[in-house]
Amino acid sequence: MDVVAERSEVERILEDPAYVVPEADAASNGPGDRFRASASRFVNGATHAARRHRLDVLLAGIDVDELSLDAAARTRAMLPAAIDEIAAQVPVACLAARLGFADPDAAPAWVAALAAHYPTGGPSSSADAAATRLIAAADDVRGGLDGDLDGDAELRVQLLVQAHAATAGLIAAAVRLPAARDGGVPTADLLAAVLRDALPVRQTKRLAPDGEVLVLRLDGADHGSPHDPRTLAFGAGPRACPAVRHAIAIATAVVDEVRAC
Numbered sequence: 676m677d678v679v680a681e682r683s684e685v686e687r688i689l690e691d692p693a694y695v696v697p698e699a700d701a702a703s704n705g706p707g708d709r710f711r712a713s714a715s716r717f718v719n720g721a722t723h724a725a726r727r728h729r730l731d732v733l734l735a736g737i738d739v740d741e742l743s744l745d746a747a748a749r750t751r752a753m754l755p756a757a758i759d760e761i762a763a764q765v766p767v768a769c770l771a772a773r774l775g776f777a778d779p780d781a782a783p784a785w786v787a788a789l790a791a792h793y794p795t796g797g798p799s800s801s802a803d804a805a806a807t808r809l810i811a812a813a814d815d816v817r818g819g820l821d822g823d824l825d826g827d828a829e830l831r832v833q834l835l836v837q838a839h840a841a842t843a844g845l846i847a848a849a850v851r852l853p854a855a856r857d858g859g860v861p862t863a864d865l866l867a868a869v870l871r872d873a874l875p876v877r878q879t880k881r882l883a884p885d886g887e888v889l890v891l892r893l894d895g896a897d898h899g900s901p902h903d904p905r906t907l908a909f910g911a912g913p914r915a916c917p918a919v920r921h922a923i924a925i926a927t928a929v930v931d932e933v934r935a936c
């Protein structure tokens with residue numbers, strides 16, 4: 676497995692459709708693996724483009740101001756809990772509420788179980804139970820969003836799974852920066868520092884046209900433009916994170932509340 680670290684080369688590969696993602700097994704039977712095969716993350720070509728479009732529609736239906744207010748309220752309700760607990764609970768719960776899930780407060784624990792299985796797949800009774808539970812909770816409630824939610828249960832679960840560790844990592848790292856104790860430093864600067872120096876998602880994988888698996892470092896050096904470094908914290912190209920605004924809105928609200936406490 677080759678590792679590519681030079682940032683401009685990683686960006687070039689991420690933007691090149693000839694480099695694809697390793698695909699999930701579409702014939703798998705377990706609910707956890709079936710969920711993986713229904714997500715956008717492990718399919719290529721036209722199937723990826725269609726699912727990605729639906730994700731963009733679902734995300735566009737979320738009012739980011741409401742999301743942010745909900746994240747702040749949920750954080751206040753949990754304080755003075757430990758930051759890792761807040762970071763694991765609030766982002767997923769506030770997204771689940773906006774995405775029309777039944778019982779949004781219960782979603783984070785199930786999402787954590789499913790997220791542990793998500794990168795690799797394979798037999799897992801805890802992932803199977805979590806996938807079954809979350810898809811039922813997504814199917815249970817209609818409304819709350821613009822547009823037709825039918826058939827989107829798996830994609831709405833995917834949004835929670837993708838949000839889970841990355842958003843929690845950003846929040847916890849920002850709160851732990853020494854500068855977070857200085858009230859004069861804006862929360863936006865703390866988040867930017869984490870996204871520049873301590874990325875929550877450090878690497879991803881692609882298959883090269885010759886079938887070789889490449890590990891792509893998102894936190895590598897950028898020797899081409901030292902004065903204006905690109906950031907690959909949210910990826911690049913057609914599979915870049917579609918939820919940057921949502922991630923930043925949630926993280927800003929949570930970190931603001933924790934710092935004010």
Ligand code: HEM
Binds near residue numbers: 715834837913917
């Ligand atoms: C700090 C928080 C976040 C970071 C750093 C982050 C980072 C990333 C990165 C690097 C990728 C690309 C992976 C690749 O190219 O292989 C990605 C994809 C994705 N992210 Fe995020 N993400 C964050 C939060 C979120 C949130 C809050 C959501 C949902 C509300 C989300 C949804 C997604 C989805 C659905 C994809 C897959 C897109 C596709 O298959 O086309 N992310 N994210």
